[in-house]
Amino acid sequence: MELYTPEVLISEEEIALRINALGKAITNDFEDEELVVICVLKGAFMFCSDLIKKINRPIKLEFISLSSYGDNTLSSGSVRLEMDITGNIEGKNVLIIEDIVDSGLTIKTLMEIMSVRRPKTVRLASLLYKPAKLKHSVKIDYLGFEIEDKFVIGYGLDYAGRYRELPYIGVLNAGH
Numbered sequence: 001m002e003l004y005t006p007e008v009l010i011s012e013e014e015i016a017l018r019i020n021a022l023g024k025a026i027t028n029d030f031e032d033e034e035l036v037v038i039c040v041l042k043g044a045f046m047f048c049s050d051l052i053k054k055i056n057r058p059i060k061l062e063f064i065s066l067s068s069y070g071d072n073t074l075s076s077g078s079v080r081l082e083m084d085i086t087g088n089i090e091g092k093n094v095l096i097i098e099d100i101v102d103s104g105l106t107i108k109t110l111m112e113i114m115s116v117r118r119p120k121t122v123r124l125a126s127l128l129y130k131p132a133k134l135k136h137s138v139k140i141d142y143l144g145f146e147i148e149d150k151f152v153i154g155y156g157l158d159y160a161g162r163y164r165e166l167p168y169i170g171v172l173n174a175g176h
């Protein structure tokens with residue numbers, strides 16, 4: 001198989017520094033309260049894993065899986081709930097951890113699913129935000145990086161299931 005090294009957009013070091021700052025902000029905002037962290041699979045797994053290590057509060061970890069992209073770099077326009085959380089979030093402080101907000105449809109749909117379950121609070125941490133494609137208003141409480149309208153991969157994000165293992169965020173160039 002051909003070896004391809006994508007161009008680095010955000011380095012491992014920059015990601016680690018930003019995650020430290022986000023962890024501190026979340027720790028301060030939640031004082032002594034327990035948090036239900038919902039990791040949005042698959043893209044947020046690496047960000048979630050590193051971020052929760054920097055949150056100095058009791059955490060219950062849940063996983064959810066939604067899909068809108070299939071194997072393309074363009075959103076299909078509809079979101080499917082592929083796997084739900086197992087715990088009850090009624091009356092709880094919920095922190096959703098997402099990899100990227102692009103059109104905003106995935107997060108808008110997820111917020112709707114969660115709000116009918118009557119949590120005490122719901123906040124969103126997103127590693128990346130691409131304002132160029134935003135169609136649905138989304139409030140990101142804890143943002144890693146705002147990026148240009150480029151298809152990015154690595155640090156959990158994929159193209160057709162590949163590149164999630166890269167320790168940095170890279171840009172996928174034409175032809176790859």
Ligand code: IMP
Pocket residue numbers: 043068069075098099100101102103104105106107150151152153157158159
């Ligand atoms: P949205 O619903 O359009 O906001 O898209 C959110 C989802 O699309 C993310 O959770 C990602 O899985 C995927 N996505 C959007 N942009 C990218 C990208 O540049 N690289 C990889 N996945 C992306």
